[in-house]
Amino acid sequence: MKTLELTAAEILERNIRRQYFADQQLAKLQNPLSSLAYCSDPNTHKQANYLVDAVTPEGYLARIDFRLNRPIEADFYNPNLIPYPKGSKYPYLAIVRMSPKVAGLYHHELAYCDLRWARTRTIHRKVLECATPGIKMNFGKDWKSLDGACRSFPFLQLYQGHTDPRVFFSPHGEPLMVVGSNGKSKKNCLGQFIIDLRVVIPNLATKMNIKHLPIRFPVLTELSRPDLKEIEKNWFVMYDALDSDKEYLHYDFQTRALAPMDVPANPKQYKLIGQPTPKLITGLLQNLKKGDYAANDLHQSTNSLLVTLCDFPCIPTIHNTVMIEIFHVKYLNYYELYYRRYLVVMNATAPFNILGRTENIMYAGTDPTKLVYTVSMVWNSGLYPTHKRWDDDLHGGREIWAALDSAERAKRKLEAEAEAEDFKLKQAHALENSVDVSDYPLGFSENDEVDISKGMVARGLRKRDSSGLAISSEIQSLPSIASLTTEIALATKSTTSVYTRPTPIQRISKPNQNPFVSDRYHGWLDDILLINFGIEDRESGTIHVRARELLECIKVVE
The missing domain is CATH 1.10.287 (Helix Hairpins)
Known part of the structure; x- marks a missing residue:
């Protein structure tokens, strides 16, 4: 019997039809996420998602040594690693928090360096270390909180510096950082700010191949919310998958609160959006007795990312793509501070309703009795590719x-x-x-x-x-770091500004490109993620994980 050979176009059409049918079936499900309730070992009741490193020979986390080329009496913790493009001299850029003592008080600072792979002297474990001298980030002159703003903790009014950096890529490819510092209003002691890292790290635009992207946040830009609290921490940015120009801020999981980034500060003008946090998450909190001197609450942790729930080149759609973020359950008493970690899964479009969560996340190579704080995560498929880059013309799916x-x-x-x-x-x-x-x-x-x-x-x-919704990459190119710094210095004497909606960026892609696909904000189940965390507020580590392993045994909201 003669075998019929299909042309490339016929194979592509067949695959498109097969994907279309599969997606239609997925859309008919009452809860498409139920397909993720699968566990690799169905005979075991899964109590934790134990993540093994996909890159290191031992499968353990990679420790990070920030002390090389920077002898200083300080601990380096809560790291953020972002990968350089494939073929770069070094694999990662690292931004880390350090807290040296200044005049007897801790002053919080941020430093950065390029990382390289190395081996420990004795047992030759694979680790990461600074390949270039660590450099302190310079944001200009520090400022104090306003008088009366720090009612609960008056000492926080002093110059705190910059804390809890959270580095991430936007869907457009911008390297952004949300960071904490002294607040700027009478209601706010410690606030949240955002800045483009290309402003404070020389040559980053060239190294990341993003010189064509304009800078929207050239100074520390203060973020706000309608009901600003005394202490604000750990906000993260969300992008609607169908319109990545629309940015949202997620403020809190305990009593869930999120709103568009450009929401007016007056609560009368805007109410927070989103459904309440489901019992699947709030039920993780324990009922502790008042006499136990203990407390537990929900803490936001990492930035957000998009993931399509199938392997490449499965076609990303609204029915098979979700948003993910890691949050903590924080336990505190007089003798112990401890975090449990969980991945939360949300809709990819506003109002980002919560769909489910994982069990407690454990990182191979960490001591379960130690405090481990997850800081950020980033797609690392460029350095450790499992497939080619997405191409609408090649992989289909546009229809x-x-x-x-x-x-x-x-x-x-x-x-x-x-x-x-x-x-x-x-x-x-x-x-x-x-x-x-x-x-x-x-x-x-x-x-x-x-x-x-x-x-x-x-x-x-x-x-x-009305004069235009996008900045053309051909008209507005990125200025040099030196000229940009000069322009900022001449334009304002302040090191910060209050948030005003920047002109939306135009996506650097074909006009009819699949809107879900983004090299640095979106990935598939077979892609590798880099998850960064601090240990005991003294050390730093990172782990390379396939998204499939992270999203295993999902518990679905009923």
Whole structure:
């Protein structure tokens, strides 16, 4: 019997049809995430996700030595590693926190260096060490919190420096950092700020091959929230998978709170969005007796990433792609401070409803009795590739995600129209009865802009500039670090600014590129992640993990 040989085009069409059918079946499931409830050993009741390093010979974490070329009396902890492009001289850039004593008090600083692989002297374990001298990050002159802002901890009003760095790539490829420092308002003792690392690390744009991307955060830019608290820590940025120009801030998991990054500071103008934290997560907290002098709460930990729940080149769509982040359950008493780690899985689009979580995450090579604090995670598929780069023309899928995207947008349009109509009725009722319309749960104002593409109302947000929504990479290129620093110094005497919505960046891709795909923000189950963590607030480590192993045995929200 003669075998029919298919052409490349016929194979591609067949694969597209197969993927389309599979995706339609997935979309019909009441909860697509239920497919991730699979455990590699079904005979074992999984109590923890034990992660083994996919790169080191022993499978253990890689310790990081920051002391080389920088002798200083300080501990280096809570590291952030981001990979350089393949073929670079060194594999990673590292940003780390250190707390040297200044005049008897701890002053929090950040330093960076390029890392290289090395071996320990005695047993030749594979470790990472600074290959270049560690350099302190210079953000300009420190500042104190305003008088009366630090009511609970008055000593925090002093110059704290910069703490808890969280480094990540945006979907556009920008290397950004959210960092803590003294607050700028009377309500806020310690606040959160964002900055583009290309401003403070010379030649980073060249090393990362991102000179074409404009800089949106050229100074430490203060972030805010409608109900700003005295102490704010560990916020992370989220990007809607269908519109990566829309940035959100996730403030808290304990009482879940998130909002668009450009939300007005007045809580009357905007209410926080999102569903409450499900019992699947809040149930991790223990009922501790008051006499035990102990407490436990939920702490945000890493940045967010997108992952498609199948192997490359499975076509990313709204039905098979989720957002992930690691959070902590923090236990504290007079004798012990301890963290348990869990991966949370959310919808990839606003309002990012929580879908499920893992069991407790353990890193091979760490002591379970020690404090391990997870800081950040990043896709590392460039250095340790498991497949070729995504190409819409080669791998297909445009028809699939475009059809699904069109259906989703049509659905959201109807929802938005219904929501807007409901608001008009509420507004009419408020005017008739002299009620403040901002007291309604949604908190809309009369200048609201209905965003049809997202099926939600941009509540009290600033209008976009009608002169243009994007910065052309051909028109606005990245200035040199030296000229940029000079421009900033001339433009302002302050080292910080209050957040104002920057002009959205134009994605550097084909106009009809799959919107989910991003080299540094998105990956597949067979891709490798780099997870960075501090140990006992004294040491640093990292571990290379396949996404499939991290997302195993998911417990799904009912």
